[in-house]
Every structure is written in structure tokens, then in C-alpha cells.
Amino acid sequence: MAEMTTDLVRQPAAVLAKAMAEGEVSSEDVTRAHLERIAEVDEQVHAFLHVLSDEAISAARAVDSRRAGGEALGPLAGVPLALKDVLTMKGVPTTCGSRILEGWRPPYDSTVVERLRAADVIILGKTNMDEFAMGSSTEHSAYGPTRNPWDLERIPGGSGGGSSASIAAFEAPLAIGTDTGGSIRQPAAVTGTVGVKPTYGGVSRYGLVALASSLDQAGPCARTVMDAALLHAAIAGHDPRDSTSIAAPVPDVVGAAERGDVRGLRIGLVKELGGEGYQAGVSQRFAEAVDILTSLGAEVVEVSCPNFEYALAAYYLILPSEASSNLARFDGMRYGLRDGDDGQRSVEEVMALTREAGFGAEVKRRIMIGTYALSSGYYDAYYGQAQKVRTLITRDFAAAFEKADVLISPTAPTTAFRIGEKIDDPLAMYLNDIATIPVNLAGNAAMSLPVGLAPEDGLPVGLQVMAPPMADDRLYLVGAALEAALVDRWGHLLIEEAPEL
Amino acid sequence: MTTAHDTIAFADALKEFEPVIGLETHVELGTNSKMFCSCPTAFGAESNTQVCPVCLGLPGSMPVVNRAAVESTIRMGLALNCDIASWCRFARKNYFYPDMPKDYQVSQYDEPLCTDGYLDVTVETDAGPREFRVEIERVHMEEDTGKLTHAGGATGRIHGADYSLVDYNRAGIPLIEIVTKPLVGTGELAPQVAKAYVTELRDLMRALGVSDVRMEEGSLRCDVNVSLNRPGDPWGTRSETKNVNSLRSVERAVHSEIERQAAVLSSGGRVVQETRHFHEDTGRSTSGRSKEQAEDYRYFPEPDLVPVAPSTEWVDELRGTLPELPSARRARLRAEWGVGEHEFQTMVNAGALELIEASIAEGVDPAAARKWWTGELLRIANDREMELADVPVTPAQIRRVESLVADGSLNDKLARQVFDGVISGEGDVDEVVAGRGLAVVSDDSSLLAAIDTALAEQPDVADKIRGGKVQAAGAIVGAVMKATRGQADAAKVRALLLERLGVSE
Numbered sequence A: 001m002a003e004m005t006t007d008l009v010r011q012p013a014a015v016l017a018k019a020m021a022e023g024e025v026s027s028e029d030v031t032r033a034h035l036e037r038i039a040e041v042d043e044q045v046h047a048f049l050h051v052l053s054d055e056a057i058s059a060a061r062a063v064d065s066r067r068a069g070g071e072a073l074g075p076l077a078g079v080p081l082a083l084k085d086v087l088t089m090k091g092v093p094t095t096c097g098s099r100i101l102e103g104w105r106p107p108y109d110s111t112v113v114e115r116l117r118a119a120d121v122i123i124l125g126k127t128n129m130d131e132f133a134m135g136s137s138t139e140h141s142a143y144g145p146t147r148n149p150w151d152l153e154r155i156p157g158g159s160g161g162g163s164s165a166s167i168a169a170f171e172a173p174l175a176i177g178t179d180t181g182g183s184i185r186q187p188a189a190v191t192g193t194v195g196v197k198p199t200y201g202g203v204s205r206y207g208l209v210a211l212a213s214s215l216d217q218a219g220p221c222a223r224t225v226m227d228a229a230l231l232h233a234a235i236a237g238h239d240p241r242d243s244t245s246i247a248a249p250v251p252d253v254v255g256a257a258e259r260g261d262v263r264g265l266r267i268g269l270v271k272e273l274g275g276e277g278y279q280a281g282v283s284q285r286f287a288e289a290v291d292i293l294t295s296l297g298a299e300v301v302e303v304s305c306p307n308f309e310y311a312l313a314a315y316y317l318i319l320p321s322e323a324s325s326n327l328a329r330f331d332g333m334r335y336g337l338r339d340g341d342d343g344q345r346s347v348e349e350v351m352a353l354t355r356e357a358g359f360g361a362e363v364k365r366r367i368m369i370g371t372y373a374l375s376s377g378y379y380d381a382y383y384g385q386a387q388k389v390r391t392l393i394t395r396d397f398a399a400a401f402e403k404a405d406v407l408i409s410p411t412a413p414t415t416a417f418r419i420g421e422k423i424d425d426p427l428a429m430y431l432n433d434i435a436t437i438p439v440n441l442a443g444n445a446a447m448s449l450p451v452g453l454a455p456e457d458g459l460p461v462g463l464q465v466m467a468p469p470m471a472d473d474r475l476y477l478v479g480a481a482l483e484a485a486l487v488d489r490w491g492h493l494l495i496e497e498a499p500e501l
Numbered sequence B: 001m002t003t004a005h006d007t008i009a010f011a012d013a014l015k016e017f018e019p020v021i022g023l024e025t026h027v028e029l030g031t032n033s034k035m036f037c038s039c040p041t042a043f044g045a046e047s048n049t050q051v052c053p054v055c056l057g058l059p060g061s062m063p064v065v066n067r068a069a070v071e072s073t074i075r076m077g078l079a080l081n082c083d084i085a086s087w088c089r090f091a092r093k094n095y096f097y098p099d100m101p102k103d104y105q106v107s108q109y110d111e112p113l114c115t116d117g118y119l120d121v122t123v124e125t126d127a128g129p130r131e132f133r134v135e136i137e138r139v140h141m142e143e144d145t146g147k148l149t150h151a152g153g154a155t156g157r158i159h160g161a162d163y164s165l166v167d168y169n170r171a172g173i174p175l176i177e178i179v180t181k182p183l184v185g186t187g188e189l190a191p192q193v194a195k196a197y198v199t200e201l202r203d204l205m206r207a208l209g210v211s212d213v214r215m216e217e218g219s220l221r222c223d224v225n226v227s228l229n230r231p232g233d234p235w236g237t238r239s240e241t242k243n244v245n246s247l248r249s250v251e252r253a254v255h256s257e258i259e260r261q262a263a264v265l266s267s268g269g270r271v272v273q274e275t276r277h278f279h280e281d282t283g284r285s286t287s288g289r290s291k292e293q294a295e296d297y298r299y300f301p302e303p304d305l306v307p308v309a310p311s312t313e314w315v316d317e318l319r320g321t322l323p324e325l326p327s328a329r330r331a332r333l334r335a336e337w338g339v340g341e342h343e344f345q346t347m348v349n350a351g352a353l354e355l356i357e358a359s360i361a362e363g364v365d366p367a368a369a370r371k372w373w374t375g376e377l378l379r380i381a382n383d384r385e386m387e388l389a390d391v392p393v394t395p396a397q398i399r400r401v402e403s404l405v406a407d408g409s410l411n412d413k414l415a416r417q418v419f420d421g422v423i424s425g426e427g428d429v430d431e432v433v434a435g436r437g438l439a440v441v442s443d444d445s446s447l448l449a450a451i452d453t454a455l456a457e458q459p460d461v462a463d464k465i466r467g468g469k470v471q472a473a474g475a476i477v478g479a480v481m482k483a484t485r486g487q488a489d490a491a492k493v494r495a496l497l498l499e500r501l502g503v504s505e
């Protein structure tokens, strides 16, 4: 497979893993190819905040030598991966896209990193993100925006724009993202890649720097549904260090991705997630995908989730409330930035100056909203009401899942917008997550996968599949079937149509 | 600045006002590991060595509830006759302070684990013991903060310090907080009731084995709420005195706050709702933050933890593990020892029950055990300003001394010297006896020699005795006792003396 070595970076993880298992290529070769690609294109894309060149090469060599020694390795052994900079990795800078954590090297591995190491996945580096995962464009990173490989003037989505851009730019075949309101799925949609938010509690949050604890969930980013399934299986499962993690077997996501079958499956079209406010090309490609699913043997039904209307409002009370508390610890006392400590100022002044200097505008905005919403006298009207809405949304999902096995919608109302276009209009930015947020509020599972390019701008459109809690396998059943049908139609993955960098 | 007008005498205060008191008591649980991580809780380790990402609140770390801490809290709740919640949550109490790694404390807010209990306490009065029922509002769990040390500056407080050091070894140690309902009707006994309540809590926790309550290590901390009202009036505005960390201080804090508020009210002033800081050295408190400018803690349910939902079976199982509680034990001991109420209360107040019980278990005669612990050893404890339990004398040593007294080798006076030696670190009982040369002189010939010497030195006294003035014998006996450094049996000396002079009583 001589031609493959010249084209290693364009291969899916499953193909690379198989080639390595069969001795056709080494992990060191694969890793070097990706590091070279990063060196070549990341100046334009800016997906990475920190590249672990030496560490990745030596980890790859270790995998190669164990493989040479006849050791049986896992299905992703030797495959490189990009890690969102919100997960701790021992000794490696973790900034969460914020100045306030500049220079902090965590003394411990997150559970996700521990499991990646156990799976012999090679971690290439840490990817850019909106500061503390607050944003839908990666423009809120303190270290400059990431650019969309489809069009460098456009956003790669957010908050995990670095992770999605890295796989769309062929800098890594796999990436880890985190999804609080769509931060895996919306970047996947606008970069023509696959992203999955597992069921809340499906993947351990230990070592994931919390934005909103009750909403955050780490998950896989990839270019194919099968690759996402392999990564999902590698990182999921109960963790005693995260008491919100679910003590139950991980759904058979890889098996489902292998089967890829929607025959007899009831697919619910969520009435409230579509129509007005959705870009024409997005609606068009979504409708075509629905037709394909029907032609593949699925039974498509319309369902209504009336309380989704209040999801965005509830989300923007719950998230800032939890975030205001989660981000309190960044006070300059123990790690990261400390500003204004001249030996004269009081501890309160140093804390205030540090936070003033260390946090960006969006973070400050949400801390203020959250602080207000939790204040005595306002709690019931804001946080309390939002929690009630959350319960109603969960009930809407439960009712919808009585009528359908999975639900679908466009992932985002628009394709990738231009950098700078919405930066001064927070509400317009927030509306980008209108279709992804209900899932986080209810805690169930969802996937975004590419279903074509919008005719008006030639940019990728994503379709969202939503499954009940702990039925993550259904995402892969639908995703793999739809992906296979689309690849049949196009002759290749959508990502192959991305312009050369 | 304290002036004579800042307070009015306690007795006068109580003529005019009725106190309402309330106590919030925080105690470190004696679990091996912290509330939300597996770090050890041992006291006295080098600073910041018993820490991990969780109790340091490092970004990304997550808490997991220590089941042993929940168990201890439920047992405490059961012993306090509380209802145990079948479902409750932790909450975050948000405020910025450098001793808090996360700038919020994980505590319980409106969903405590235990609610609505009571504890009966007894205080000694001139009219005999009086019992009060202290109603318990709630018992809940929370994590402790780190410990700040302020260097430089005059006050030892954070303001004005040159720099401050933080030890996070204490951060995350499980605390139990026990909150009383407002307690009315204690009148002039309010300070004693407060002290008796905290003492009873301490004993209860020790009996349950949920904490050994090391007061000197700061493992028990009290906040004391006091308000005053004129009879028939609604309750007054309360103050909350923090930093009350010993049994004696609890009593003093209530006492001094009653005096202070009475002075304010008597002079037509208004008591401010505020937090006050108690000072061990002066026994007085100073004003802290007033509630008008109090912080808003923005409590909300801790999203990193799942609810605590103890099953009925588990609670029943824990109920079955409750030992004999202190009040029941006291009733039993008093009956077993057959002592009067007043005498028994003296032993309780001295903190002597366990010590007497242990001594009896060691084989010491019950009366002798009571005599030593409430007599000489208590006197030594008071002299040295230490707790009776901290007097370094063991039941085995008491037994040894008693056996030496029983066989006539020691008398009570010598025995006291033996204890003095033991406490002064001169060794075990026999070593002190040997080292100090303490033994009753029972050898007749050496006693007779000493008597003859004394008679020769005081011939006029000798004549008086010979002449029948037997009461003059005391001077000679005294001289002999002095010569033998107290090691003689005085009665025996007297008998020998009279025999020597041929006189009878």
C-alpha cells in the first residue's frame, strides 16, 4: 500500500489502525505524517494551542515496539488524536483558551486521557477553544480564533472549533471535544465532520475543566461515523471518580456503526427544530437526508416538543449560574495568572485584578448573569424557573421517544458564518445553538453528521440525530446508514470536497 | 476600647431581660479520609502534604462523597432523635476566600440530612440539678476549609498582615454541623446550659465514635447566637459570636454577650444584627461584619454530586449500631456506684466519669477511684490549668498506689507525693517511691530513736506529758514526723511515745 503512505493523513482512524495492525505502516510513520501536516497547515488553521511533537513520537515508538513484541493491542492503538484544551493531561499546559490559566500544567490526567493512554492512542496536542468553552465560533479564545478549513475567513464552530478544524484539516484523524450546549455537534456541522455528545454521565467528567457541571459532556470528533464509534467506546464507561457517571455497560456503539441499518426504525422529525430561522440550504439538505432515510426503510414521523421554545432561555440561566461558581476558583491564589500583587494590595484586590485581567468579555458576561441569577431574591425567578423548564424539556423528549426511536433535526440553523460577523451580537451567537441545547438540558445523546453542502454558499450542513439516554448506539445505527448512502451518492466522504489548504 | 459602661453586671442584666440562645456547632468527623477525596485526615502533618487535585479544587477535579462521613452523620442524627432524610443534596456556598480552594464550600443548605431532634442536658443549680431540652433544628455535612496563618501585622488577622500562608491539609476534612432551635427559658442559667449542651454533644460524639473531639486541635468550633428581650416582648435582635472553641469559652461567650447587649438596651440603644469574634484571652468579643452588609452565598445544588439517598434498611441498620448514650450511661453509673446526685454531678463536671470507670475496671476500689480523681488529681489539674483527662496518671498507677496504701507501705500523704512525682515525669509509681525514698517508716527501733531524740530536744514537753498532759504529745509527734520526712505513721508514733513515757490516753 505504497500510495497510502503518501496519503496517511487523509485516512480514517479505522483504516490506519488496520494498516498498523497488519504491519503495513508504523504508528511512528502515522504520527510523523500528522505532525508534519500540523507544521504545514496549522499556521493558517490555528487548531492547536500546544503540539506535543516529541511526546507523540516517543509514545508512537512505544506502541510500535509493543506491537513488534507480539502484544495484542486495542482497536485504536497507535492512532493520533487531538485533545481539546479543556481536559487535563499531566504536565501538559491546559489553558481552556483563557489567559487566566496560562502556564498551568496540571499534575494529573483526566479520566478521558487515562483511557486514551490505555487504548494506546497517540495524543498530538491540545486544541483551541472558546474561553472556558463559552462560544459557538472559537473567536472567544484568548489565543486567537481558529479558522474553518473550508473557508479560512469563516468560523469552525465552537466552542470546540480547534478539535473540529484539526480533523477537517487532516491534522488528526480523531479529536476529543466537549459539549455543553452543542460544542461538539455545531463545530462538526460547520466543518463537515462527525461529532457525538454521549449521554450525560456516559463519559467521565473527571479532569474536564467544568463550564456547567450538569451539562458538560466529553465525546468523540471524527471524519467517519465508525471512527467516532471506536473513539466513543474507548473513552466511555463508569468512573468512580465522577459520581455523576453512569454505572452501566456502554451501549454497543461500534456494533451499531458496523450494522448501520434504519429499516423499521421510527425517526421523529422535531417540528420545533426547523423552518423559520433556518438557512434555506440547511433546510434543503436536511430534507434530502430525510428522504434518504425514508428510502432506506425508516419510518419518518413528525413529533412536537413544545417546550423546546424555552430551552435557550433556560440554558442561558443554568449555564451561567453553574459557570459563575465553577470559575470562582480562578482567583490568582494557587495557579495560573496573578495580577496586581505588589505587596501592598489586599487579597480581595489581587483576586479582582486577576479576574479582570484574566477573563475575556464573554466569560465576564456569563459570570455576571450567573451571579445575578443565583442571588438571593432572584434565585426562584431565574435559576428555579430554568430548572422547571429543564424538567419540561426532559418530559418533551420522553414523550417524543414514545413515538420515535430517534429524533432528527438540522444541527445548526446556518452554515459557518464569517469571523467577526456575530462577535458583537451575543444573542445572534447564542441562537446558533438553538437545536443542540435541548439535548444537553435533558442529558440524552446526540450526533451531528454531514449531509451535504448548502447550495448558496458551498459550506457543509449537519444533521443531528438524538437518542434517549443510554441509547447512544441508535445514533450510530442511523449515522452509519445515512453516511453509507451519502458516500454511495457522492463517491467519497463530504470532507474530500474541502478545498486544499 | 472597653469602658465600665460597655457592660452591666450579669445579675442585673437578668433582672431586666430574658435571653434567647442558639448554638451552631461544627465538629470534625473522625473519618480516615476527607469528605470528598481519599486524602488522610491525620492532624499535625507537614503543611500541604495531605492534599490532592480534589481537595485542592484543581480545575477539572470532582468530589465523591465519603460514605463513612454520611454514616457518622446519620448515627449522630439518630442519637439526637432526628428524622433522617430519605433524599437530600449538597449545595455550594459561594464566597471568595483564600482558604477555600474552589472559592465555594460544599455544604448542605435547605436539604439537611438530619432534622428535628433534641438533646436533654442537666445543669447544677443551688436548688439541685435542672434538666433542659435543647431542640435540634438540623444536622448536616460539609467540608472544612484550609487554615490561614497571617504573618506580620499587629492583629494576627488577614488585614494588616505582611503575608499569609495557607495549609490545605484541613481543606475537605468532613465537618458535621449541629444547629439548635432557639432556646428560651434558661434565664440566668443560659451560659451553663450552653456549656452543658456542647459538653453533652462532645460526649455523645465520643460515645458514638464519630469524632474524638480534640478541642485543643480546634476540631470543635461553636457559633453562639444570643438575643435579649424584656419579659413579654418579642425576641430581640440577635448577634452571632464566632470563634468560640472551648467549653469554657461557650459559657463565657454567652455570659459576656448577655452583659454587652443588656448594656446597649438599657441605655436605649439598638442591638445590631452582626457577626462578632470571640477572644479567648479576654473572654470578650469584638464586632465583625454586620448582617446588613452580609454576603449573599448564592447557594445552589452541587451539580458535581448525586443526591444522598440513605435507604430505610441502612438507617435501621445504623440505628442498631448506636451504643449506650451518655445520659443512659450516667444514670447506670450513678446507680452502680450508689452516690448522691450532687456528688455525681461533681464528677460529671470534673470530667471524671470515664477516668473513674476506667480505674474501677483496672481493679481500683470504687470509693478510692472517686476519691483520687475528684480530690488530689482534680486539684493538680486545676493548679496546672489542664483538663482532668490530660493529667498523666493511668488507672494502673492508681491501682498500684492503692495497693501500696493497703499494705501499709504508703499513707495518703505519701501517695500524694507519689502522684506528684508521676505527673512530674519522675517515672512509674515504684520508681517514684524509690527515687524519692517514700515509704512509711514502720521499723519500731528507728521510730523509738527518733522519739528519744525529740524528747531530749524538748525536755519540758516530755515532763508535761509525763505529768499527764497527753495533749502535749502532738509537739513530739510533729517533731518525729518532721525528722522522718512524713514517712512515719503518726498514730503509731503517738502510741509508741505514750508507751515510752508510760502514759496512757
Ligand SMILES: [Zn+2]
Residues within 6 Å of the ligand: B034, B037, B038, B039, B050, B051, B052, B053, B054, B055, B056, B172
Ligand atoms: Zn484530597
